[in-house]
Amino acid sequence: MLIILTADAVITYFVALSYANRVHDESLADDAQILATMLQTRSLNGQISPQARFLLQFDPDGHNYFAIRSPQQGLIAGSRILPPVAPVPEPGQPPRLYDTHIKHTALRAATLAIVDPGHKNRVLDITLAQTFRGRRQVARQILLLNISLQVALISALLLLVWLGVRFGLRVIDPLTRRLSRREHDLSPIEDDDVPVELLPLTHTIDALFARLRDIMALHERFIADAAHQLRTPLAGLRLQVERAMRYADDPRALKALEHIQQLTGRTARTSGQLLALTRAEARPMQMAPVDLRKLLPELAGQRVPEAIESQIDFGFETTDKAAWVNGDAVALQEALDNLIDNALRYTPPQGTVTLTLTPDVDALCVQIDDSGPGVDAEVLPRLGERFFRAPNNQRSGTGLGLAIVRHIVMKHRGTVRFERSSLGGLSVRLCLPRLASAGASAATNERHGRRS
The missing domain is CATH 3.30.565.10 (Histidine kinase-like ATPase, C-terminal domain)
Known part of the structure; x- marks a missing residue:
């Protein structure tokens, strides 16, 4: 979610910056058009009132520049540091928008041409420029608003996921309790209280139980067969030892036979105990x-x-x-x-x-x-x-x-x-x-x- 939020923030910022650029470009073109309309009402003769100059250059987020030029007279009014643009649109065409700069400051400018009402043969080039600071500030404001909403939505989503997992998984509690009561019971799991989504898992567990039952049955059968097969020869051996002891004259042979009898009894007891332990472990x-x-x-x-x-x-x-x-x-x-x-x-x-x-x-x-x-x-x-x-x-x-x-x-x-x-x-x-x-x-x- 953090990665998605970060990617969303980057995309939102560039989208907001594009939107701010479009709005400011429209505003800048409108301001240039208003200035051109105002100049067409009367000839400047190189003079612009201080109030009009202040309004043209004022920007709460930075600094605006303007320049009024004539191909014959050069700069009539405005900032000398604002570079001219070429080519200039023909009179009557809409303003042209472009990027420029003053020293290390990037600017966005709009320029258009009008006919000087005081000199019919003179064309005036009108240029307005502004910094990108206001545009970036609007983009940041949109980003902060969007991020706040996104964080709130993600928090609500995580809460819903947590509640869904916490309460949604309660449907498997009966199955969990039923399995926890098992110890050596490997019978298949009934599907009565199993959610549909878990049926593949329970069927896989049933298959595993079946294989374990087969292995345990084979193990028990092997131990039982081994114990049974040992009992018969051990009983015969013990009988033969007892028979030999009755006819043994040498004390050393008698002692050896007694020792064999003890070992035979111990082996028989061990096989019986192994069989009993196997039954205790495997038999339900x-x-x-x-x-x-x-x-x-x-x-x-x-x-x-x-x-x-x-x-x-x-x-x-x-x-x-x-x-x-x-x-x-x-x-x-x-x-x-x-x-x-x-x-x-x-x-x-x-x-x-x-x-x-x-x-x-x-x-x-x-x-x-x-x-x-x-x-x-x-x-x-x-x-x-x-x-x-x-x-x-x-x-x-x-x-x-x-x-x-x-x-x-x-x-x-x-x-x-x-x-x-x-x-x-x-x-x-x-x-x-x-x-x-x-x-x-x-x-x-x-x-x-x-x-x-």
């Missing part, structure tokens, strides 16, 4: 009401025999209030089972593991504390990263369990916090958005289904 959540008061005791009960065998005091504390969350029951079970497994795995015999369900302001929190070796404070922020295990960790593990927990909780819009436990080991606090009842969850899912 099937949201439904989940009662944690019912889910947690079931999970804890399944782990009681393992805790008794490991001589671990495994306790569970719950709440007597409603504990409904909106979530995927299978995924939540996977996450909570990984937390319990992690706590039991790292807690030594005669240790303690406590699982607690507590209500928060607008969330339900599951906290598990153990009396294991714990984790240093500088390592706590890295817990939940793939394949990360705390230094000096003597227990076997894959480094994927807490990563699975974090991905599942993020998909449920929850939080996971790792800190030092009051029992001396690690404390993991998992919080999920709380629902008032199962009916409220169903209504929420129905609304999300209509918008998704």
Whole structure:
């Protein structure tokens, strides 16, 4: 807009100057014609009154010049410094306009010829000249007036554009809110609330979503196939190792077979955890009401025999209030089972593991504390990263369990916090958005289904 305004100012100035030149030329020609008419009423005889001389030379924007010449007598009246012009128009012809100068001052002049009424055989050449100062001043005044109007119009235009963009783009707010609620949902965008102008963009995004769905499906299928293909040979290998251990007589061979058995079990666990992590990342959540008061005791009960065998005091504390969350029951079970497994795995015999369900302001929190070796404070922020295990960790593990927990909780819009436990080991606090009842969850899912 500034470039356009500058170009417009330049064009306006030259147009205004051309207009001022035309008006002043007409005025100058009229003045010369008036002076000629006045001179035709009587002979000058070389004399012009001081009042007439003042009027001819006065100009509030500069200085005017005049000269009355005769080919026979030369200058009769006026300014000697005003140069004569040649050729002079014939008597009776309109005034001739031309540019001239006095020293370094540019002038615009008009000249015409008349017959001297006192001497019929004498011709008088009448010339009037004026500077360009008045013309340029008129052009500047027109320019300033035009620029003021242009600035006002541009300001109004920019205001209208700003208001149009600000309020016009509000039509895409529903689409923006609908897309912001998505996390791993790659379903096509519906066109109900999409402006016509944005349809090419949304169709392009849908095509991108389709390609991403294909890539993620291929990725998940590859991991699942790889994990499945690993399970069969690993199970066979483990069976053969156990069989060989029964017939091994050499202690060194027996020790090697035991080591192979441990590595085989670890590899099998890693493949299973990889498959679980892939499902947590790629599989869409099937949201439904989940009662944690019912889910947690079931999970804890399944782990009681393992805790008794490991001589671990495994306790569970719950709440007597409603504990409904909106979530995927299978995924939540996977996450909570990984937390319990992690706590039991790292807690030594005669240790303690406590699982607690507590209500928060607008969330339900599951906290598990153990009396294991714990984790240093500088390592706590890295817990939940793939394949990360705390230094000096003597227990076997894959480094994927807490990563699975974090991905599942993020998909449920929850939080996971790792800190030092009051029992001396690690404390993991998992919080999920709380629902008032199962009916409220169903209504929420129905609304999300209509918008998704």
